[in-house]
Amino acid sequence: MEIAEHKTPARLRTLPSWLINQAAIRANRVTDQALADLGSRRHHFAMLAALEEFGPSSQADLGRCTAIDRSDVVAAIDALAEQGYVQRGPDPSDGRRNVITITAEGTGHLRRLGAVVAAAQDELLRSWSAAERDTLLDLLTRIVSKVP
Amino acid sequence: MEIAEHKTPARLRTLPSWLINQAAIRANRVTDQALADLGSRRHHFAMLAALEEFGPSSQADLGRCTAIDRSDVVAAIDALAEQGYVQRGPDPSDGRRNVITITAEGTGHLRRLGAVVAAAQDELLRSWSAAERDTLLDLLTRIVSKVP
């Protein structure tokens, strides 16, 4: 008799913040799984991506450009350094800072991470056209880079 | 000399899952703040919205239609019952279930919550056209309601 319809209340189904959150849960699940298969997580990927694109950086800069709290950057760099993907050294020109440098192994690891992450995106957006993906990126970018 | 550019690495800036997550962080921040001002949180709003739309329901059904784990539904209903927004009673036709019913105070509270949540959406999507909002909802719905 009871057909399990799993119908979502309209109040939630049409609520942008709820939809964004549910989408994020799904998106994070697939990408986290992909990263975990290689023994990494989101923060690690973000750090390595920033280091490869911007070169050696301080932890504070890494945190700012990836929107990760300074205290969480410490833990991420700790793990990456222990895995040999990153090197941490003092900044000779500023005694407060560390200079984080990506290693050759780090670059290689980033390449592998990038591959599985890209595969995760394809799984998430399977059968989406390039135009639809662009539209999604544009809209989300407007939300993320809002200047109140 | 150093202009704080906060530039996001391209690898992240163009990554759907990263963008969705960042958007969710922002969206959750504004809506959580709005709900907290009235002493509630996301789970509470979802429960009340489901109860108003579908009428008295079991906790398992509430969890399914709002994508909240059964164990988390318990805590949410506990809080709502203590606040008098919901009434919990045994299901006479099924000894395993409870029947959760929204009270008059609950309906009133939901209305207030709905108002502040709507205001939060407007803050999040300030200066977005109706068409743009619809597009966003459509795209996100496709991600959320994917059947693998």
Add this chain to the structure above:
DNA sequence: CACCATCGTTGGCAGAACCATCAATCTGAG
């Protein structure tokens, strides 16, 4: 010099998502 900002680091917090388990109860196949 005094003052304030910044940096790395530590420690901690709350919330969310999720999982395993349990006893009680219902359901359906035989």
Add this chain to the structure above:
DNA sequence: CTCAGATTGATGGTTCTGCCAACGATGGTG
């Protein structure tokens, strides 16, 4: 009818994330 399996509410727990407060050390500025 009986029994195996599924469902429900509940409890307890884990993990991760996004934060915040504070600290000592350092840098820059007046």
